[in-house]
Amino acid sequence: MFDAAPHAASRMDTLLSGPALTFSAGDEIYAEGDRAGTLYQVAVGVVRVYRLLADGRRQICAFHMPGEIFGFEAGTERHFFADAxxxxxxxxxxxxxxxxxxxxxLKLALTSLTRAHDHLLTVGRNDASGRVAAFLLEIAERQGTRDVDSIDLPMSRLDIADYLGLTIETVSRVFTRLREQGVIRLASTRHVDVLHWDQLEDMTA
Amino acid sequence: MFDAAPHAASRMDTLLSGPALTFSAGDEIYAEGDRAGTLYQVAVGVVRVYRLLADGRRQICAFHMPGEIFGFEAGTERHFFADAxxxxxxxxxxxxxxxxxxxxxLKLALTSLTRAHDHLLTVGRNDASGRVAAFLLEIAERQGTRDVDSIDLPMSRLDIADYLGLTIETVSRVFTRLREQGVIRLASTRHVDVLHWDQLEDMTA
DNA sequence: CGACTACTTGAAAAGAGTCAATTCACGTGG
DNA sequence: CCACGTGAATTGACTCTTTTCAAGTAGTCG
Structure with a gap:
């Protein structure tokens, strides 16, 4: 259950693992300004790490899935929010x-760094379709469900939009278009069946 | 001369420093696929680190200025190009x-990670003006020239565009607009005088 | 069943990209 | 020292994408 997804963080066997904490959807794990230092490993569920802007907009830096470790900070203070x-x-x-x-x-930090750069590439060099396609491929890979052709999305359209630097409407429209083109099937809003992985890949930078 | 800019990387006094290497503009420092492991500290000049896409487009991940250390990789192989x-x-x-x-x-890697997240915020949550404004503020801060009100840009408009996820034309138009609005003055294409720092800040997310 | 929230859809407006034509800056050679 | 050539930067006209604003629909939980 704790086994990392394909390119997830390594096992950290040398770290002492403390007690387990549980959170409900929307619960805050830490906030900007909090004292940093603690690291967390996801056992169950998905965590989002983000920044909040003065005008209320939000940039989600990362989603963390089971097995992954997060909570790195450069200084002694948190610069991000994290919630469930x-x-x-x-x-x-x-x-x-x-x-x-x-x-x-260090290894874990470098993994995070690689992820951040991948994310930057997704946001910097893709149009809306490309970003959503890249997002689906990323989630699929990290869920290890590429073989099953079905992805479930634990996060809302707003979360996806804030992760990809788009609006909620644009994300919705891209899903609709992908469905119309026969690339995916929407079993429900949070459950995507991928019919043509290759076409998704062709859309990404 | 080697002193780091305000939030640049720490001094790394514990690392053995090897010989100095010199490069001319455009020279390759390393390429994707090269064996990783070596780290570099910039003594003079500016380095760009980037990815190349299949269709020839480029995403510049970072510019590195004097004092800064770069070359981190998660694996044994380079995933980026670096050149002068x-x-x-x-x-x-x-x-x-x-x-x-x-x-x-680890400290250095975390600094890089912070930078990457800042960059992501710039690209993900700003329009063209906001991105260019953020870019100018970033360069100014790292050059330590905020007090002097003058910035020089070692890089071309294309470099800036590829860093910000824009086209060269859009970058150029933003510079022109900033000039017309009286926010900056363009002493030459590579030299910007900032007349209103506050207005630049207001444009960023 | 009703109320709330999430998601989708539509039409109009704004923003950025594309293509094409100048203009500018600089180094070279006459 | 000037003329020319080259690559960089700017500008313009137009197109296309995405955002914005405004309804409308679907789920979900009481």
């Missing part, structure tokens, strides 16, 4: 002796 | 004993 997309269980990871673990942590 | 924007001198940093340094490296 759905019902979430987390394991607390508290670094024991700094030195011996930093090597493990 | 102008005349560049680099110091090679070769980690000696893995364990004792990873703590230093």
């Amino acid at each position: 997309v759905n019902t979430v269980a987390l394991k607390l990871l508290r670094p024991g002796s700094e030195a011996e673990l930093s090597q493990e942590l | 924007v102008n005349t560049v001198a680099l110091k090679l940093l070769r980690p000696g004993s893995e364990a004792e340094l990873s703590q230093e490296l």
Whole structure:
């Protein structure tokens, strides 16, 4: 159950794992300004990490799925908000002796860095269709359900929009268009069947 | 000369610094697929790190200025290209004993991660004007020239466009508009005088 | 069944991209 | 020192995409 998805974070066997915490959908895990330091590993559910802008807009930096570790900060203070997309269980990871673990942590931080760069590419060099396509491929890969051709989306259209730098309406329209083109089927709003993976790939940068 | 800009990377006094390498504008520093592992510190000039897409488009992930360290990779292989924007001198940093340094490296990696997230915010939640404004503020801050009100841009309009996820024409038009609005003055194409920092800030997310 | 929220759809407006034509800046050679 | 050529940058006209604003529909939970 804890096994990481294909390119998810490594296992962190050297970290002492603390107690498990549970959250309901929408619960705050941490907020901007909080004292940083703690790392979390997702046991169940999905976490979103985001920034809030003065005018209320939101940029979701990452979704974290089971097995993945999040909570890195450059300084002593949080610069992001994190909350539960759905019902979430987390394991607390508290670094024991700094030195011996930093090597493990470095690997994890670099994984996060790679993700961030991939995300930047998605947002910077794709039109709306390309971004949604990239998003579906990313989620599918991380759910390890590429073989099953069915993806479930734990997050709302608004979450997807805020992740991709689009509006909710545009995301909705792209889903509709993909359905009309026969690329996907929408079993329900939160459940996508992919009929043509290759066409999704062709849409991404 | 080596002193880092305000929020630039830390000094890395514990890393062994190797010989200095020099590059002319446009020279490749490393390419996608190269063996990773080496880190570099910029002594002179500016480096761009980017990805190339199948159709030839380019997403610049970062510009690195004097004092900054770059070259982190999650795996053993490079996923990016790096080349010299102008005349560049680099110091090679070769980690000696893995364990004792990873703590230093972790800090640097987290700095890169923060930068990547800032960049994502810029690209994901700003219109063209906002992106260019954010870009100018970022460069000014990293050049430490905020007090002088003058910025020089070592990179071309195309570089800026590829960094911000825009076209060269749009970048050019934004510069023109900022000039017409009296926010900046263009001493030359590569030299910007900022007349109203506050107005630049108001344009960013 | 009703109320609330999430999602979808439509029409109009704004923004950015594309294509094409100048203009500008700079280095080279006459 | 000037003329020319080259690549970079700007500008213009037009198209296409996305956003915005406004309804409308579908689910869901009481």
